[in-house]
Amino acid sequence: MKLVIDDACYAYDTIFSDFGEIKTLPGRSIDKASVQDADILIVRSRTKVNQALLEGSKVKFVGSTVAGLDHVDQDYLKDNDITFFSAQGCNSMAVAEFVISAIVNLADELEFDYTKKTLGIIGVGNVGSRLADKADLMGIKTLLNDPIRQENENLPNFVDLNTALSADIVTFHTPLSFGGNHPSYQLLNETNFHNISEKTILFNAARGGVIKEKIWEKTQTMVNIIDCWENEPNINQNLQKDAYWATPH
Structure with missing residues (x-):
């Protein structure tokens, strides 16, 4: 399993290392090419998660580690059977x-x-x-x-x-x-x-x-x-x- 993770996510190596191979990038550098073979995408608000990013990829789970939701097209995720969780309310x-x-x-x-x-x-x-x-x-x-x-x-x-x-x-x-x-x-x-x-x-x-x-x-x-x-x-x-x-x- 491959995970693409925003490198600003706290303790990503400790939290996610047991799930598979981790690739980290600055959030604004996460693009269509970088997620094509990823199974899991973990982002903060600086990555726009939408059809332009995910279409044609293997991603089946998106996690957002921030409270806001405006960077995520939840309708697209739902329509394409991509599971989504956020940290809404955490702060x-x-x-x-x-x-x-x-x-x-x-x-x-x-x-x-x-x-x-x-x-x-x-x-x-x-x-x-x-x-x-x-x-x-x-x-x-x-x-x-x-x-x-x-x-x-x-x-x-x-x-x-x-x-x-x-x-x-x-x-x-x-x-x-x-x-x-x-x-x-x-x-x-x-x-x-x-x-x-x-x-x-x-x-x-x-x-x-x-x-x-x-x-x-x-x-x-x-x-x-x-x-x-x-x-x-x-x-x-x-x-x-x-x-x-x-x-x-």
Whole structure:
């Protein structure tokens, strides 16, 4: 059995060596030729897993070691009987704690009472739900927005997007999606950025591309905290230089 693995995957030799022959490559160098005779493909987000990569190959299992899914064409995998597993949710506690720690730091530095702030959480899945639980324990009022969950579960305490964007603190925790009834690509854009004011604390800890950065860099906020960038691995230096925290995802 042959495995092609992104060389940035942690401890790949220890974890996968018993399964067969391992070939490692930088994620952006994994191409159609390199997977033709592979049985298993293990990637991170820098490899686009789709028909262009896999057609004609022997691959029957794809594993992704990151939480996001936008780099994988799951429909193609399903249609071609290729098993897929991801690490979705693996870092949800860490991201929730990242947001909470930033809020606590800001409350100390800027001398405000976070229990008197509202927290708009956009995307209430693995990360957003954990963050909401922590915020509730700390006495922070949450405004939860997740139209997919709202439609499926009819949750009475959820709000529309504009209401969530009007919170004192706004944080994004959606996947990056381009289709369906609720695409998240450039979810915050020129049509609704007016909800963000010079008093807003704005986070992107979701995926690059969820916020339209060309508008963001021209919008005055109280604080920006950015972990995800629209053109990763390149970052928007105009946003980075003024951010309270800017981290490389």
